[in-house]
Amino acid sequence: xxxxxxxxxxxxxxxxxxxxxxxxxxxxxxxxxxxxxxxxxxxxxxxxxxxxxxxxxxxxxxxxxxxxxxxxxxxxxxxxxxxxxxxxxxxxxxxxxxxxxxxxxxxxxxxxxxxxxxxxxxxxxxxxxxxxxxxxxxxxxxxxxxxxxxxxxxxxxxxxxxxxxxxxxxxxxxxxxxxxxxxxxxxxxxxxxxxxxxxxxxxxxxxxxxxxxxxxxxxxxxxxxxxxxxxxxxxxxxxxxxxxxxxxxxxxxxxxxxxxxxxxxxxxxxxxxxxxxxxxxxxxxxxxxxxxxxxx
DNA sequence: CATCGACCCTGCGGGC
DNA sequence: TGCCCGCAGGGTCGAT
Numbered sequence: 001x002x003x004x005x006x007x008x009x010x011x012x013x014x015x016x017x018x019x020x021x022x023x024x025x026x027x028x029x030x031x032x033x034x035x036x037x038x039x040x041x042x043x044x045x046x047x048x049x050x051x052x053x054x055x056x057x058x059x060x061x062x063x064x065x066x067x068x069x070x071x072x073x074x075x076x077x078x079x080x081x082x083x084x085x086x087x088x089x090x091x092x093x094x095x096x097x098x099x100x101x102x103x104x105x106x107x108x109x110x111x112x113x114x115x116x117x118x119x120x121x122x123x124x125x126x127x128x129x130x131x132x133x134x135x136x137x138x139x140x141x142x143x144x145x146x147x148x149x150x151x152x153x154x155x156x157x158x159x160x161x162x163x164x165x166x167x168x169x170x171x172x173x174x175x176x177x178x179x180x181x182x183x184x185x186x187x188x189x190x191x192x193x194x195x196x197x198x199x200x201x202x203x204x205x206x207x208x209x210x211x212x213x214x215x216x217x218x219x220x221x222x223x224x225x226x227x228x229x230x231x232x233x234x235x236x237x238x239x240x241x242x243x244x245x246x247x248x249x250x251x252x253x254x255x256x257x258x259x260x261x262x263x264x265x266x267x268x269x270x271x272x273x274x275x276x277x278x279x280x281x282x283x284x285x286x287x288x289x290x291x292x293x294x295x296x
Numbered sequence: 297c298a299t300c301g302a303c304c305c306t307g308c309g310g311g312c
Numbered sequence: 313t314g315c316c317c318g319c320a321g322g323g324t325c326g327a328t
Contacts, residue, residue: 003321058322076322077306092306112305114322160299169323176321222321226308229321246321267301269319 002074004140004174005214006222006229006237007058010080013232015053017082017106018062018099022049023070025098029089038118039132042095045070045119057140057173061131069120069131072108078115082232083107111228140174141211148207155195155203162198163191164266166210175210178223178246181271183209185245190277191263191270202281216242245271 002010026042045068052063062070072078077092085105095108095117108117120131139145151172158165165171166180175183184191186209189202198206217223222237225247230236240247244254249262253273262271 006321073322076320078322111307112320112322114305158298164299178321225321267303 002058002078002222002229003176003179003214004055004057004142005179005217005239007055007060007074007174008218009222009231009237010074011053011055011060013082014080014106017101017104017232018050018097019053020050021099022047023062023064023097024100026070027096027098029093029096039121040068040119042070042117042119044068056134056143057137057169058176059131059134059137059173061134067122069122070117071120071131071133072117073115073133075110075112075114075116077112077228078108078110079228079230080232081107081109081230081234137169137173138171141172141207141214142174146172151207152200152203155198156200158195160195161192161265162189162195162206163270165195166206167266172210174214177268177270178243179210179213179217181246182213182244184270184277185272186213188276190279191272192265192279193281198281245273247271 023045025046028042045064045066048064048066048068050062051065054061054063058073060072062072064070072080082104084103090107090109092109092111093107094110097106099106108115118133120133122129123132123135125135138151154171155165158171163180163184166175166183167177181191183206187202187206189198189206217237217239220237220239220242221231221235222229223239223243224230224236225240227236245260248260248271250259252258253260253276256273256275258273258275260271261274262269264270
């Protein structure tokens with residue numbers, strides 16, 4: 001469910017409650033909140049001070065003053081909530097963290113259990129230490145490590161649908177199904193076009209669209225369709241009203257009026273405007289025309 | 297290697 | 313009313 005803007009909204013909400021504080025207690029309430037293999041029991045970070053709360057793409061890292069990392073991923077339905085200690089235990093409560101506040105605690109709740117909270121070891125990346133689970137994840141578009149030229153050249157080598165590549169977290173992280181569809185719509189690129197057949201200009205336009213749409217969403221506190229995505233105070237984001245493609249099947253495209261279509265591939269839905277986002281690029285269409293003329 | 301589908305899990309809404 | 317199906321902002325893994 002949550003993509004970069006939603007995870008960043010959570011990070012910003014969580015930071016004041018945990019950064020500079022000690023993890024007094026961390027408790028695995030229910031398995032599933034810890035499905036991914038954990039390097040050590042959660043309790044091994046009790047007593048550690050949280051120096052910083054860092055995000056790469058959709059992954060969160062509680063940077064500690066010890067040789068371990070506390071990491072988390074929200075999966076499809078994970079939530080971090082600031083909750084009164086005395087509040088009833090939620091049905092899908094997985095992990096609770098005592099951050100030293102007298103009245104409140106941090107709770108990790110996850111209905112579908114694709115999310116996790118785990119301990120990771122630290123590994124070297126360039127000249128710094130990062131959690132092992134971050135190592136496979138490419139920097140997101142807002143990261144100072146993001147190398148636009150290198151990313152464009154990765155796109156130009158992928159023999160796969162452009163939408164798949166956008167969702168590939170080892171190329172560029174943070175983009176999920178909503179913002180992939182939104183960015184492709186803005187860049188007027190059909191989701192099934194082959195990545196390496198796009199021009200450098202098209203990929204560049206697409207990256208600008210990714211950046212634009214995710215910054216706009218972040219300003220609105222992310223996208224919420226229901227109470228599965230909420231910030232740490234239980235509030236929804238408002239970007240959903242600005243979606244142009246995702247979830248807009250049969251609605252008119254705001255640029256040309258054509259009905260937005262939904263197709264499925266790669267086990268997910270893609271929404272696009274068949275007119276604005278032709279399957280073949282204008283250039284290729286042009287070439288095909290020439291061939292037809294030649295053949296006469 | 298690179299690519300792709302299946303799969304993990306729970307709950308909801310629509311069609312019958 | 314109930315049941316069954318498809319669908320959902322995620323990643324990982326094994327087969328090819």
